[in-house]
Structure formats: structure tokens, C-alpha cells
Amino acid sequence: MTNNQPLAPLWTQWREQVDQRLEILLPASDCEPCELHQAMRYASIGAGKRYRAALVYASGRALGTDERALDIPACALELIHAFSLIHDDLPAMDDDDLRRGKPSCHRAFNEATAILAGDALQTLAFEALCTYSATGLPPARQLQMVQILAHAAGSLGLAGGQAIDLDLVACDAPVDTLATMHRKKTGALIEAAVQLGALTATGDPVVLQQLAGYARPLGLAFQVVDDILDGTADTATLGKLAGADRLKGKPTFLSALGESASRHYAQALGDEAIAALEHAPFNSTLLIALVRFTIERSH
Amino acid sequence: MTNNQPLAPLWTQWREQVDQRLEILLPASDCEPCELHQAMRYASIGAGKRYRAALVYASGRALGTDERALDIPACALELIHAFSLIHDDLPAMDDDDLRRGKPSCHRAFNEATAILAGDALQTLAFEALCTYSATGLPPARQLQMVQILAHAAGSLGLAGGQAIDLDLVACDAPVDTLATMHRKKTGALIEAAVQLGALTATGDPVVLQQLAGYARPLGLAFQVVDDILDGTADTATLGKLAGADRLKGKPTFLSALGESASRHYAQALGDEAIAALEHAPFNSTLLIALVRFTIERSH
Numbered sequence: 001m002t003n004n005q006p007l008a009p010l011w012t013q014w015r016e017q018v019d020q021r022l023e024i025l026l027p028a029s030d031c032e033p034c035e036l037h038q039a040m041r042y043a044s045i046g047a048g049k050r051y052r053a054a055l056v057y058a059s060g061r062a063l064g065t066d067e068r069a070l071d072i073p074a075c076a077l078e079l080i081h082a083f084s085l086i087h088d089d090l091p092a093m094d095d096d097d098l099r100r101g102k103p104s105c106h107r108a109f110n111e112a113t114a115i116l117a118g119d120a121l122q123t124l125a126f127e128a129l130c131t132y133s134a135t136g137l138p139p140a141r142q143l144q145m146v147q148i149l150a151h152a153a154g155s156l157g158l159a160g161g162q163a164i165d166l167d168l169v170a171c172d173a174p175v176d177t178l179a180t181m182h183r184k185k186t187g188a189l190i191e192a193a194v195q196l197g198a199l200t201a202t203g204d205p206v207v208l209q210q211l212a213g214y215a216r217p218l219g220l221a222f223q224v225v226d227d228i229l230d231g232t233a234d235t236a237t238l239g240k241l242a243g244a245d246r247l248k249g250k251p252t253f254l255s256a257l258g259e260s261a262s263r264h265y266a267q268a269l270g271d272e273a274i275a276a277l278e279h280a281p282f283n284s285t286l287l288i289a290l291v292r293f294t295i296e297r298s299h
Numbered sequence: 300m301t302n303n304q305p306l307a308p309l310w311t312q313w314r315e316q317v318d319q320r321l322e323i324l325l326p327a328s329d330c331e332p333c334e335l336h337q338a339m340r341y342a343s344i345g346a347g348k349r350y351r352a353a354l355v356y357a358s359g360r361a362l363g364t365d366e367r368a369l370d371i372p373a374c375a376l377e378l379i380h381a382f383s384l385i386h387d388d389l390p391a392m393d394d395d396d397l398r399r400g401k402p403s404c405h406r407a408f409n410e411a412t413a414i415l416a417g418d419a420l421q422t423l424a425f426e427a428l429c430t431y432s433a434t435g436l437p438p439a440r441q442l443q444m445v446q447i448l449a450h451a452a453g454s455l456g457l458a459g460g461q462a463i464d465l466d467l468v469a470c471d472a473p474v475d476t477l478a479t480m481h482r483k484k485t486g487a488l489i490e491a492a493v494q495l496g497a498l499t500a501t502g503d504p505v506v507l508q509q510l511a512g513y514a515r516p517l518g519l520a521f522q523v524v525d526d527i528l529d530g531t532a533d534t535a536t537l538g539k540l541a542g543a544d545r546l547k548g549k550p551t552f553l554s555a556l557g558e559s560a561s562r563h564y565a566q567a568l569g570d571e572a573i574a575a576l577e578h579a580p581f582n583s584t585l586l587i588a589l590v591r592f593t594i595e596r597s598h
Contacts, residue, residue: 027454033462036454087418092410111391115414116462119386119421120454126425127453130446139438146445147429154426155326155335155419163332163415 007289014057015050018078021071025079025128039109039117040124044082047100047239049299051222052077052193058286059197059211072132073145073196079125080153081189086118088162094248101239125149141203145196152192161185165250173251179220186226187219194218194287213276214287221269222294227252228262229299237299270295306588313356314349317377320370324378324427338408338416339423343381346399346538348598350521351376351492357585358496358510371431372444372495378424379452380488385417387461393547400538424448440502444495451491460484464549472550478519485525486518493517493586512575513586520568521593526551527561528598536598569594 022045027037053074060070089096089104090111097107106114129146151157161184168181194215198208227245231254235242245252253262270291277284321344326336352373359369388395388403389410396406405413428445450456460483467480493514497507526544530553534541544551552561569590576583 033454033459033466035466036459036462040454083418087414090411090414092414112389112465113462115386115389115391116454116458119382119418119452120458122418122421123449123453123458127446127449130442130449139442143429143438143442143445146442147426150422150426150429153418154422155332155339155415159415159419159422160332160335163335163412166411167332167334 007286007293010057010286011050011054014054014074017067017071018050018053018074019045021075022078025075025124035109035113036116036120039105039113040121042108043086043099043105043114043117044079044121047102048078048082050074050078051294052081052189054290055190055193055215056197058290059194060200061197062280062282062284062287063198063201063207064282065197065200069200070197072128073200076125076129076145076149077189077193077196079121079128080149080158083118083121083125084153084158084162084189086114086121090114093162093166094244096240096244098235098240101236122153125153137200141199144203145199148192148195148199152188157184157188157192161188168251169249171251173256175253175256178251178253178256182220182223183216186223187216190219190222191215207281210276210280214273217269217272217276218291218294221266221273221291224253224262224266224269225295225297227254228259228266229297230254232259233299239299266295306585306592309356309585310349310353313353313373316366316370317349317352317373318344320374321377324374324423334408334412335415335419338404338412339420341407342385342398342404342413342416343378343420346401347377347381349373349377350593351380351488353589354489354492354514355496357589358493359499360496361579361581361583361586362497362500362506363581364496364499368499369496371427372499375424375428375444375448376488376492376495378420378427379448379457382417382420382424383452383457383461383488385413385420389413392461392465393543395539395543397534397539400535421452424452436499440498443502444498447491447494447498451487456483456487456491460487467550468548470550472555474552474555477550477552477555481519481522482515485522486515489518489521490514506580509575509579513572516568516571516575517590517593520565520572520590523552523561523565523568524594524596526553527558527565528596529553531558532598538598565594 026041029038029041031037056074056077057070085099086105088094089099090106096104098104105117126146129142132142153159161181164181165185191212194211195208198211229238230245231243233242257265273291274288277287325340328337328340330336355373355376356369384398385404387393388398389405395403397403404416425445428441431441452458460480463480464484490511493510494507497510528537529544530542532541552564556564572590573587576586
């Protein structure tokens, strides 16, 4: 049973699949307007953990979807993620010069191109989901996928979380506020990834609900670990400036709880995610392995 | 026959319908994050010609769709348009302080909020189209609407056109280059508006093709008139800074052709749009009236 394969080699394969599919989905570098397409490709192909893609693959495989049929939803998640990183890095936002081990998009190109590249990557995610017909999915299910992804990216999800985050600079936010902010900023897309993977196989609300119970604490655990790594790992390992949160006076789980309590918190959230899969009517091996990766990752 | 009503009172009614529906679609001003939702509402409700919405209504009515069933696609077009105006006005792009007779979004709020408000308005357009079930449309048709709108907004449409436009500053672009740029920047959304209106009634490729033949010259005519107005009308009438193109050294149809030839060009494009509707198997009265408005408008 392929679901009992160890996670690491599968993940490597998923990363390759995502890059291969993005190569096709994105207009070529010499397609007009060339600089815009170069910027879109620069910011989305060949880098990144592909964590959100991995969640799509793991969730879809758990429910029996063929691997290749998961490429498009996995890419849609990564396109939205890439778009959000480009815009978050802009001078008017987090003003970050380094991303995924190379200059951020507006540093490698320019601000206007970076704004437009982000805009167009977002659009492309929705366009890709519409033309997705690999599994012979009913159109109503595809529409549900677009709707979930659009909602997750919008003002009540990702964009809203980033707006709250910008407001939190230099204040002592309680852990509850941080959790609410990250539930939107990071969690919404992680929850959407798990839902989209599942929707390639089923529209059963019971299964979708159980997976939401898994994805919600997992998303928060991911962010808690992100905060720990920002304060404890080095820039080369992270591929972005280490300690950036502290430098900007941003409240984090690390600053609010300290390292030890943060690690315990992440562990407890991971346990909650795994517990949500108990008695699942599907093979949840990969989803559980992803929880372990989330807690133990070093970048 | 309602399609023989004069355009002006209908258009007033359409504007009200769009605003009423946007009031519901957009999260309330006191919904967290409040400033983001205020910025989204500021930039999208209660202002603008609603030209793209009018095209949706006129096209849908021509094919017999009930008025109320056109509100959501009309709003989706206006949400994408509002998003693109917010981002176009940013300091890194066109750096415009005035829009629709009031401070542009980043002036009324701040740059970060404006970027996020644009992002979230784009997302909302797609989300709205997914949840749109007023007419009992087949989901496959809805998916086609999302796909057309996403493509029109993306790097081969609106975003691509804006990228080309930014590159054209201070050069003597030939009329062909201007037409190519505007075909993407303005035309793509105008073409999408007509297609979405039609798709509420039919998926017949012959009808959609005939309407594309109408929308393509119409979109270009709209932009030619825009260029003429920018150079000849005053700021109060336009609701944005008059003469902005000349001040920025942007090539326009007016600068390339002069006023008289530009007016003739707009008229010829309008004639081409009307000719495309000949022998149409539907009542094209409103669509023809829209061509006249496009050529004769004063703002």
C-alpha cells in the first residue's frame, strides 16, 4: 500500500510534480509581457517547501485519488501561496529582501512588476482549477474547490490575516490574538489544501468535517514552529532573514510563550490533529506523517 | 419589450442593483479586520460608471436572462475592475491620488491596506461567481464564467496590459502597440463582461463568438475615448486627474493620432461593433445603445 511509504521520498516526488506542472501552467519567459512572466516564474517555480502541495497530495491519496490528478489543486495552492509571499514581502508590507534563499521578487525585478506578478499568480490559481478535468470530477465539485480556495485567500482568510498581522507590530498581543491572526494568515490556506485534496475524491461532508478537525490545529502548529524557527534557526537554513520578527517588533508565539512552552504548544496541537483522524474511514498514514514533519522540521 | 427602453434609466437602475448587491457581498465595515473591509467598500461601492456591469446586464438581457440573475456576474466584473484600479493607482504603479472623485484607496487608507484590499476584492469576485445560483445555471457554465474572468484578469489580460503600459512611459509607441496593450488592459475585461452576461443564458459557441466580435472593437473604442477625455475634459468631470497621461509622458491614441483622427477611429470601431451584431438571433437594441454611449460619453 503506497500510503505506507515513508514521507520523504514521496515529498521529493511531489515537489518535482508541482514544478513540472507549474512549468506548463505558467506562460513562458519569452511570452509578452516577458518581465511579468519571468517574475511570476521566479517567484513560483523551483523553490519552497511545497508544504501546502504536500497536504493536497496526502489528503487526496488518503481518500484514494490518483497522484497525477492531484497536481493541479496542489499547484493552485502553491500559486496562491507564492502570490501572498510576493505581496507580503513588498516595502509597504513586511519589506523583506530575501525569500526562499534568493532576493524577494520586488528586489529581483521591481515593485510594480512584483505587485502585478502576485495579482496574476492569484488569478492563475483559479483559472487552473477551472480547467482541471483530469479526474472527471463533477463540475459542481470543481466549483466548490474554487470557492473554498477563494474564501481562504480573501479578507476573512489570508488577506485578512496579513492585515491583522500588520496592525500587531510593536504590541504585546496575547496568545489568543496571535492564534486568531494565524488561523487566517496561515491556517486558512492549510485547511483549504486538505479540503481540496479530499474534494478530488469525495464531497461527503462527514469526511470533510473530520479533515477540517485535523487541518485546523495542524495549521496553527505549523505557525508556532515557524515562530520558533524564526527566532532560533539561521538565515541560510531558513532561506529568509532569521530573527526578522524580533527585529520588526512583531509579537510571536516565541516572544509570548518562550521556546519551551512554544514547543509544548506545537506538540499539543500536533496531537490534536492526529486525534481528529481517529477511526477515520481512510488510510491516514501520510497525514499523520505530515504532522510529525510539521512539528520536527528545521526550516 | 423591455429591451427597447432607453438606456439611461436602465443604467441608473443597474448602478443601484450593483451597489445593493455589493453591500451584501462585502463583509461589513465593523467586521474584523475592519480597516481592510472599510477600504474594500470604499473602493468598490457607490462610485464608478459601472460600464462593465452595464455590459453584463445588456448582454444577458439581449439573450433573455432575468435582470436579477445578472447582479452577481455584474458585481464580479466590478470587483475585478475596482481591484485593478486600486493597484494601478499605487505609488509603484501610476501613482494617482484621485479616483472616482475622491482620494485613491492608498491615500484614503495606506499602501499596505490598499494592496490587500485589491487582493481581497479580486478573490471575492471569484468566490461570488461560485456561490451564484440564482438562475439555476449548470455548474459547468458557472465554471466557464470563472475561467473566462480569471483569464481576462491575468497575465495575458488585465495584469499583462498594465505591465506593458508601465513599460511604455516616455516612448513613442505606434498605434498598433497601443491597441495591443489596451486590448489586454481594458479590452479583456470588457470582452469578459459581454461573455459572462451571455453565459447566464446560453453556452452556444456561435452566439458567444458573435458577441466577441462585438466586444473586441467596443473595448478598444472605449479606450480611445478614454484617451481623448483625459486630454480634453477637466478633472471635476472625470473624477480623476485630467491630463495625467500627458503629465506622465504616456503615449495615448490622442498623442499618436490627434483629436480628430482619434474621434474618427473611435467611431469606426463603434461601427465595427454594431456591424458584428447584424443578423443576431437576439434583440441587440441595448448592446447597440451601449456603443453609442461609449463613443459619445463625456466622462
